Amino acid sequence: MPEDAATPKKRKRYSPEERRRMIVEGAIEFFAENGFDGSTHQLAKYIGVTQPLIYQYFPSKEDLIEAVYSELFQGRWNDEWDGILADRSRSLEDRLTDFYQRYCAVIHAPDWIRVFLYSGLKEMDITQRYAPLVEERAIRRICIEARDAFGLPGLDKVPLSHEEFEAAWMLHGGIFYYGVRRFVYRVPVEASTEKLINASVKLYLEGVGGVAKSIGLSVS
Numbered sequence: 001m002p003e004d005a006a007t008p009k010k011r012k013r014y015s016p017e018e019r020r021r022m023i024v025e026g027a028i029e030f031f032a033e034n035g036f037d038g039s040t041h042q043l044a045k046y047i048g049v050t051q052p053l054i055y056q057y058f059p060s061k062e063d064l065i066e067a068v069y070s071e072l073f074q075g076r077w078n079d080e081w082d083g084i085l086a087d088r089s090r091s092l093e094d095r096l097t098d099f100y101q102r103y104c105a106v107i108h109a110p111d112w113i114r115v116f117l118y119s120g121l122k123e124m125d126i127t128q129r130y131a132p133l134v135e136e137r138a139i140r141r142i143c144i145e146a147r148d149a150f151g152l153p154g155l156d157k158v159p160l161s162h163e164e165f166e167a168a169w170m171l172h173g174g175i176f177y178y179g180v181r182r183f184v185y186r187v188p189v190e191a192s193t194e195k196l197i198n199a200s201v202k203l204y205l206e207g208v209g210g211v212a213k214s215i216g217l218s219v220s
Helices: 016-034 040-047 051-057 061-074 080-086 092-107 110-121 125-149 162-183 193-214
Strands: none
Touching: 016 040, 016 051, 016 061, 016 110, 040 051, 040 061, 061 110, 061 125, 080 092, 080 125, 092 110, 092 125, 092 162, 092 193, 110 125, 110 162, 125 162, 162 193
């Protein structure tokens, strides 16, 4: 064989787990760009694999979407965040700021926000399943910690009011919407994420007292 003859390149062999992950990651990018109406044929072309290979790992498109949910939403929720919110050795402002800085490092990403919004527009259960997770592990916890920080009665004495619940959602939703403006509307944003979080947390804490007063809560 001539010395300058091209040596065939060896194809890298992927393990089944590596191939599965490649498909899921490719699907996340595809759905973020195109929504959920695209076919598995289009997805296979986008990823650079065959359609039968996708079906080998995911028998249906619904199975693949479930894997996307597990990876992108459920899998990226960090259990350590629960402890941050509940750590009463720190001020509530410090805890909320820390939590949202970590949370935004995950959700303020084009793929996360766009897939989330596309799923909501298609009335898929991704948003319906994720919202209760946020409500239980963030919104409700924030309300509990606000009651404690302001010396208000616990939920065992006075049930959580709609006003308190929605006030916490406004904090959460405003921070989320910052990401929508950046990655969906693609409009310039003046403040950094850090400054936005700091301002949002301060506004929430300044308003908690007024909310408590409006519903008749008083210091215990």
